[in-house]
Amino acid sequence: MNNKRKKRLLFIILLVSGVAISATLALQSFNENLMYFYPPSDIKAGKAPVDHLFRVGGLVVENSLKRENDSLTLEFLLTDQANTIKVRYTGILPDLFREGQGIIARGKLDAKGVFIAEEVLAKHDENYMPPEVADSLKSNHNKVSNDS
Amino acid sequence: MTPDIGQLALIFALLMAVYQAILPMVSSFKGFQAGIATARYLASGQFIFLCISFACLTYAFLTDDFSVKYVASTSNLSLPVLYKISGVWGAHEGSLLLWALILSLWTVAVCLFSRDLPAVYLARVISVMGFISVGFLIFLLALSNPFEKLPFTPADGRSLNPLLQDPGLAIHPPMLYMGYVGFCVAFAFAISALISGKIDALWVRWVRPWTNIAWCFLTIGITLGSWWAYYELGWGGWWFWDPVENASLLPWLVGTALIHSLAVTEKRGAFKSWTVLLAISSFSLSLLGTFLVRSGVLTSVHAFATDPSRGLYILCFLIIVVGTSFLLYAWRSPSLKSESGFHFISRETGLLVNNIFLVTIAACVLLGTLYPLILDALDAGKISVGPPYFNAVIVPIALGMFAVMAIGFSLRWKNDSFSRIFKRIRILLVFALIAGLVLPSLWLSSYNVYSSIGLTLASLIALVAVTTIYQQKKSYSQISGSVWGASIAHIGMAITIAGISITAVYSHEKDIRLSYGENYEMAGYSFKLIDVTQHAEKNYQASTGLVEVFQKGQLIAQMKPEKRVYDIQNNPMTEAAIDAGFFRDLFVALGEPLGASSWSLRIYHKPFIRWIWLGALLMALGAAIAVADRRYRKTAART
Numbered sequence: 001m002n003n004k005r006k007k008r009l010l011f012i013i014l015l016v017s018g019v020a021i022s023a024t025l026a027l028q029s030f031n032e033n034l035m036y037f038y039p040p041s042d043i044k045a046g047k048a049p050v051d052h053l054f055r056v057g058g059l060v061v062e063n064s065l066k067r068e069n070d071s072l073t074l075e076f077l078l079t080d081q082a083n084t085i086k087v088r089y090t091g092i093l094p095d096l097f098r099e100g101q102g103i104i105a106r107g108k109l110d111a112k113g114v115f116i117a118e119e120v121l122a123k124h125d126e127n128y129m130p131p132e133v134a135d136s137l138k139s140n141h142n143k144v145s146n147d148s
Numbered sequence: 149m150t151p152d153i154g155q156l157a158l159i160f161a162l163l164m165a166v167y168q169a170i171l172p173m174v175s176s177f178k179g180f181q182a183g184i185a186t187a188r189y190l191a192s193g194q195f196i197f198l199c200i201s202f203a204c205l206t207y208a209f210l211t212d213d214f215s216v217k218y219v220a221s222t223s224n225l226s227l228p229v230l231y232k233i234s235g236v237w238g239a240h241e242g243s244l245l246l247w248a249l250i251l252s253l254w255t256v257a258v259c260l261f262s263r264d265l266p267a268v269y270l271a272r273v274i275s276v277m278g279f280i281s282v283g284f285l286i287f288l289l290a291l292s293n294p295f296e297k298l299p300f301t302p303a304d305g306r307s308l309n310p311l312l313q314d315p316g317l318a319i320h321p322p323m324l325y326m327g328y329v330g331f332c333v334a335f336a337f338a339i340s341a342l343i344s345g346k347i348d349a350l351w352v353r354w355v356r357p358w359t360n361i362a363w364c365f366l367t368i369g370i371t372l373g374s375w376w377a378y379y380e381l382g383w384g385g386w387w388f389w390d391p392v393e394n395a396s397l398l399p400w401l402v403g404t405a406l407i408h409s410l411a412v413t414e415k416r417g418a419f420k421s422w423t424v425l426l427a428i429s430s431f432s433l434s435l436l437g438t439f440l441v442r443s444g445v446l447t448s449v450h451a452f453a454t455d456p457s458r459g460l461y462i463l464c465f466l467i468i469v470v471g472t473s474f475l476l477y478a479w480r481s482p483s484l485k486s487e488s489g490f491h492f493i494s495r496e497t498g499l500l501v502n503n504i505f506l507v508t509i510a511a512c513v514l515l516g517t518l519y520p521l522i523l524d525a526l527d528a529g530k531i532s533v534g535p536p537y538f539n540a541v542i543v544p545i546a547l548g549m550f551a552v553m554a555i556g557f558s559l560r561w562k563n564d565s566f567s568r569i570f571k572r573i574r575i576l577l578v579f580a581l582i583a584g585l586v587l588p589s590l591w592l593s594s595y596n597v598y599s600s601i602g603l604t605l606a607s608l609i610a611l612v613a614v615t616t617i618y619q620q621k622k623s624y625s626q627i628s629g630s631v632w633g634a635s636i637a638h639i640g641m642a643i644t645i646a647g648i649s650i651t652a653v654y655s656h657e658k659d660i661r662l663s664y665g666e667n668y669e670m671a672g673y674s675f676k677l678i679d680v681t682q683h684a685e686k687n688y689q690a691s692t693g694l695v696e697v698f699q700k701g702q703l704i705a706q707m708k709p710e711k712r713v714y715d716i717q718n719n720p721m722t723e724a725a726i727d728a729g730f731f732r733d734l735f736v737a738l739g740e741p742l743g744a745s746s747w748s749l750r751i752y753h754k755p756f757i758r759w760i761w762l763g764a765l766l767m768a769l770g771a772a773i774a775v776a777d778r779r780y781r782k783t784a785a786r787t
Contacts, residue, residue: 026512026541033537037530091659092739092748095720130224
């Protein structure tokens with residue numbers, strides 16, 4: 001192999017290994033950082049992961065919002081019309097958080113089955129329903145009408 | 149009456165575009181001179197009709213013509229005039245009309261400034277742009293007509309989303325679209341090059357200024373968007389890895405790669421087919437961005453189902469454009485031969501590595517943006533890919549790129565040596581290490597590896613760029629525009645990197661409950677909530693807080709964060725108060741009332757955050773200065 005070819009080969013090896021490393025890096029952190037969505041019913045059924053961040057969504061139950069008196073910690077109930085879970089959050093709720101409306105929360109389950117939210121999301125449109133929430137509400141509605 | 153004229157003008161514009169797409173292209177193959185010459189006139193005609201159409205829609209907004217469905221759904225009697233005008237592009241239909249108008253503006257600009265271009269070549273470029281225009285105008289007329297009438301005229305409109313009632317956002321979409329659509333010029337030139345099978349230095353000199361201008365606008369557009377999200381959404385962040393943001397970042401990344409690859413093609417006649425591929429890709433990603441943002445696919449793949457025809461149309465158009473150009477590329481690109489080789493250590497290699505980094509970053513962003521959509525479309529589960537993914541992947545790759553960026557800028561074309569580079573940068577490296585390693589430990593509260601690497605590389609990039617100007621050994625006026633432009637853009641990037649390195653690590657953020665008269669200490673500042681008062685404005689009700697900020701016992705700022713409830717849409721809105729400074733921003737947002745005399749507040753201390761946007765604006769300025777390079781004017785003056 002002459003010198004020029006050797007250099008070219010070295011170059012290609014560097015290139016390929018660089019791309020391979022970044023691809024591995026990307027795919028690995030991709031797998032670690034994917035967040036799945038679960039409606040309250042799936043959580044009650046034990047389908048949600050323990051010790052891993054995920055997202056939950058549903059309607060905030062009317063009159064369920066309770067604040068602690070001296071901190072920013074609050075609790076509310078989240079329902080998909082079939083099952084209900086308790087969500088605890090410390091911080092400021094988004095502008096469009098209202099009881100009776102659809103929200104999505106990101107966080108983990110604690111040992112007692114309370115969802116400890118790191119972030120609560122409500123979209124900037126009063127008519128907007130997070131699509132995941134709309135879907136899970138729809139499927140529960142169908143289930144209920146089939147049962148009866 | 150006016151809306152009907154607007155509608156009619158839109159139809160005429162479509163007719164012009166159809167002729168523009170077909171006639172010059174066919175004539176260019178048949179050698180039919182009269183047909184080739186029509187390109188200019190058809191493009192101008194289309195532009196005039198689109199201007200009329202756009203003017204009619206603006207008139208309908210200004211005169212509150214609520215018989216037009218689009219006006220009724222995005223405007224309102226009490227809306228201030230500025231937002232009536234920006235309301236024209238405040239929603240789907242109008243923003244597409246703006247897209248078409250800007251595309252037409254670019255086409256006319258190409259006609260005006262490319263007089264020395266061979267007529268056949270110009271005809272093909274104009275034709276390709278005409279084809280894109282046809283696609284958008286059919287979409288406008290058939291599926292998202294801004295002039296659609298309501299069966300009855302409502303007394304008042306539904307009003308513009310309060311979030312969009314902001315001067316920054318009024319000019320954000322036009323800037324962004326100027327960038328998106330601007331890549332269409334490079335795309336059209338690339339397609340024409342593939343058809344003729346030839347790329348020479350002259351071709352690159354035509355393409356480079358257009359690409360720079362488009363990139364300049366896109367940079368400003370993205371910066372405005374980031375700045376707007378910072379102060380208007382009340383979250384205090386500057387980048388959220390939101391799919392809409394990613395949609396604008398993708399063409400920017402590939403466009404940046406294109407600018408650098410074009411440099412190699414012009415100077416050395418190498419990377420030709422790679423340059424063409426990047427030109428096609430950057431515009432394809434612009435189209436993809438438009439598709440993602442405008443089809444409703446982002447709220448949900450299933451929201452697609454509420455108006456499947458729109459999403460389906462853009463998807464088909466995207467497939468036709470991207471598919472045709474890649475087929476053409478596969479068929480013709482082997483005829484584009486590089487004219488020169490280069491050694492392992494050379495500026496060519498540096499720029500090649502830069503391109504690989506940029507394209508890799510773009511691929512990672514694309515994966516994180518599209519994968520959830522694809523999975524959802526296949527009903528394989530609902531997932532979201534959040535900032536942790538993007539930060540984990542992109543930060544290390546970007547740091548690698550910045551390292552190459554610093555060294556690469558000092559490399560020579562064709563053949564260079566490590567020893568020369570080392571001699572050139574060793575003193576600068578010492579300074580950079582001091583700035584990155586020593587200064588932060590003296591001056592910032594704690595030590596962070598990523599931040600330190602970021603600051604070192606930023607300093608090195610800036611120092612190399614500044615010394616490049618000195619090394620020219622010419623008077624400032626003799627240094628070419630492209631050297632000035634590149635140096636300024638690199639200094640801008642360095643400032644942005646420095647800003648990100650500090651803000652991302654050393655910001656303080658706290659949600660806090662405060663009663664009237666109570667204070668909270670953060671980063672040497674004391675925030676005291678005085679009170680919150682209620683008052684009514686023209687189209688909203690507001691609660692305004694008064695927060696006094698003290699530093700070492702001195703009152704340094706009175707901040708007035710607001711909570712607004714708009715009358716028409718009844719949406720609450722947070723207007724954060726920001727005390728801006730060159731070295732730090734203080735940010736206070738009102739949360740919600742907790743009892744009679746206490747509120748929840750969000751308080752941030754953001755050091756160096758302005759540097760992010762300041763650097764981005766310098767990058768845009770650099771791109772603009774490079775366009776003014778004499779050698780581009782020379783080609784224009786030849787005729």
